[in-house]
Amino acid sequence: MNAPEPEHCPGPETQNAGKSAACEGCPNQNICAEGPKGPDPAIAAIADRLSGVKHKILVLSGKGGVGKSTFSSNLSLFLSQNDDTQVGLLDIDICGPSVPKMVGLEGEQIRQSSSGWAPVYVSDNLAVMSIGFLMANQNDAVIWKGPKKNGMIKQFLKDVDWGDLDFLVVDTPPGTSDEHLSIVQYLKDAGITGAVLITTPQEVALQDVRREIDFCRKVGVPMIGVVENMASFVCPKCDKSSVIFxxxxxxARGLAIEQNIPFLGSIPLDPRIGISGDFGESFVDQYQDSPAYAAYASIISSISAFCAKN
Structure with a gap:
């Protein structure tokens, strides 16, 4: 939601959503009016399709440019370092699908199988799905309204043969609107293990994360914790760090205390993280000497511990 619901809000999933007198003047009116109404039969089908997925993790951020897709990709690559761990990475950033490039799958295409769409594999135990695989030209703009975005997300969940996974990491776009409401609704029966919130240290970014926290509380998504990204710059040659933001x-630590949610850790800015994403290489495989790798290891250990308990 873009703002708190009005006092007599009919609810975003009801037939009167966006249409009742209480909706007049509400900033959420168009989002609710165009969104799915009532129980969607696809919800049960999605729960059945994802019955073999143990943990579903949403990666959220209120603001763009804080490194959310980078974190989603590195989280998935890190988890898949264990050959016995099956990982899926779902990119629902419909208008800005950057995951295929970051994991080295740019230009790949989705294939149809007898059991549905087959995801594209980075390795034997890391499967990826993104609208980027459906685009003939990677520079084409995706100019879709809410209902079409919702339909695409539903298809990614219902028609993709994910198989048995230990983790499904969902990379979301910035904000708290169409895609976020859709993923929460469609996973209602399948269950969401929790959300990881990504921010940078400056107050401008933290303001938007507060809205994301409010979103999670309103829709009932558990929060695994908050990650502070790009807190300092680490020189790849001397390992000395300096504060950038x-x-x-x-x-993020202060925000976590203020909001009573876990602070998972701080990841320094290592230029090799950006270079790895540009060339579709795995930072967590190639640069384990970096302080950023140690930060990822600690944060992902906390995420895995949360999942083990839930």
Whole structure:
């Protein structure tokens, strides 16, 4: 939602959503009016399709440019370092699908099998799905309204043969609107293990994360915790660090204390993270000497511990 519901809100999933007198003037009116109404039969089909997926993790951020897709990709690559762990990475950023490039799958296409769409594989135990695989030209703009975006997300969940997974990581776009409401609704019966919220230290980014936290509480998504990205710059030659974005209001740690949610850790800015994403290489496989790798290891250990308990 873009704003709190009005006092007499009919509810975003009801037939009167966006149409009742209480909806007049509400910033969410168009989102609710165009969104799915009532129980969607696809919800049960999605739950059945994902019955073999143990943990579903949403990666959220209120603001763009804070490294959410980079974190989603590296989280998936890190988890898949264990050959016995089956991982799926779902990119629902319909208008900005960057995951295929980051994991080295740019230009790949989806294949149809007897059991549905087959995801594209980075390795034997890391499957990826993105609208980027459906685009003939990677520079084409995706200019879709809410219902078409919702339909695409539904198809990714219902028609993709994910098989048995230990983790399904869902990379979401910035904000709290169509795609977010859709993924939460469609996974209602399948269950969401929790959300990881990504931010940078400056207050401008933290403001939007507060809205994301409010979204999670309103729709009932458990929060695994918050990750602070790009907190400092680490020189890849001498490992010395310097602050790039000063935490003028306490940074992500202060936000976590304020909102009573776990602080998972801080990831320094290592230029090799960006270079790896540009060339579709695995940072977590190639640069284990980096302080950023140690930060990822600690954060992902906390995420895995949360999943083991839930």
């Amino acid at each position: 000063p935490a003028t209001s306490g940074g």
